[in-house]
Amino acid sequence: MHSLRARPKQTALITGAASGIGADLAKTFFEAGYQLLLADLDTPAYLADFESRAQDVCFVQGDLSRAADCQELVERGTQRFSTIDILVNNAGFQHVCALEGFPVEVWQRMLAVMLTAPFLLTQAVWPSMKQKGWGRIVNIGSIHSQVASPNKVGYTSAKHGLIGLTKTAALEGGSLGITVNAICPAYVRTPLVEKQIATQAVTLGISQEAVESKVFLKSAATGSLIEPSEISSLVLYLCSDNAKSVTGANWNIDCGWTAQ
Numbered sequence: 001m002h003s004l005r006a007r008p009k010q011t012a013l014i015t016g017a018a019s020g021i022g023a024d025l026a027k028t029f030f031e032a033g034y035q036l037l038l039a040d041l042d043t044p045a046y047l048a049d050f051e052s053r054a055q056d057v058c059f060v061q062g063d064l065s066r067a068a069d070c071q072e073l074v075e076r077g078t079q080r081f082s083t084i085d086i087l088v089n090n091a092g093f094q095h096v097c098a099l100e101g102f103p104v105e106v107w108q109r110m111l112a113v114m115l116t117a118p119f120l121l122t123q124a125v126w127p128s129m130k131q132k133g134w135g136r137i138v139n140i141g142s143i144h145s146q147v148a149s150p151n152k153v154g155y156t157s158a159k160h161g162l163i164g165l166t167k168t169a170a171l172e173g174g175s176l177g178i179t180v181n182a183i184c185p186a187y188v189r190t191p192l193v194e195k196q197i198a199t200q201a202v203t204l205g206i207s208q209e210a211v212e213s214k215v216f217l218k219s220a221a222t223g224s225l226i227e228p229s230e231i232s233s234l235v236l237y238l239c240s241d242n243a244k245s246v247t248g249a250n251w252n253i254d255c256g257w258t259a260q
């Protein structure tokens with residue numbers, strides 16, 4: 001079968017669903033027929049667009065840096081949909097600051113949101129995936145899971161750690177029908193990147209267009225930022241039956257950055 005559509009009544013948990021890549025993932029998975037368990041600090045502005053199948057969508061507001069919120073999210077999702085078949089660990093944020101002055105509270109929050117929450121959510125969904133003999137986990141890493149940039153020590157460390165989680169879970173899940181993969185994008189056109197472009201334009205005294213082409217795309221073989229839909233398409237494939245042998249992989253979508 002070559003369909004990327006949901007099996008009947010499959011549920012996808014998507015974190016960081018209110019903005020950017022997470023919002024595009026939610027729309028893509030909704031259109032493909034999945035039931036959605038969405039999580040974020042903020043309420044997604046697009047929820048009204050899902051009215052035609054409102055019974056298939058559950059949004060849980062919470063702070064994933066808190067273990068209790070991670071647990072409550074999975075409990076509420078399981079009560080509503082009985083199982084969670086797919087977990088996409090996507091929530092994240094950036095903080096740009098030199099290592100010497102990098103605030104320890106920000107470091108801890110970055111690790112909590114982008115490494116500990118994916119670990120806790122993986123643990124929480126694992127038993128029901130194991131029981132079903134089927135599960136898909138996709139971790140949204142970053143090009144900063146593979147290489148570093150100055151002034152991004154918290155982000156780079158959390159995203160490198162996420163690869164370790166991905167590989168270990170893939171090895172343990174292999175015999176259980178659970179696949180675990182990471183996607184490592186370079187710069188995607190989302191609010192997370194748009195904020196950095198605006199800040200750099202002020203710092204460097206150049207236009208936002210110049211920051212985009214001369215700073216952000218400096219190491220890119222292709223000439224434009226990545227669109228969120230490029231990430232969603234790959235996640236949809238990794239969550240399909242057709243990808244049952246794809247596990248423990250890091251999928252770079254990086255405009256050729258790491259080819260040089």
Ligand code: NAD
Pocket residue numbers: 015016017018019020021022039040041042062063064065089090091092093113114140141142143184185186187188189190191192193
């Ligand atoms: P975004 O800022 O548009 O969206 C991130 C979402 O995560 C927001 O809705 C935010 O509220 C949510 N979030 C942050 N902290 C949270 C918390 N404690 N609890 C619950 N929700 C929380 O950013 P994006 O670009 O869509 O990023 C999504 C993911 O993709 C992140 O993990 C990011 O690191 C990764 N990524 C982004 C890029 C890029 O260029 N945009 C590149 C590589 C990787």
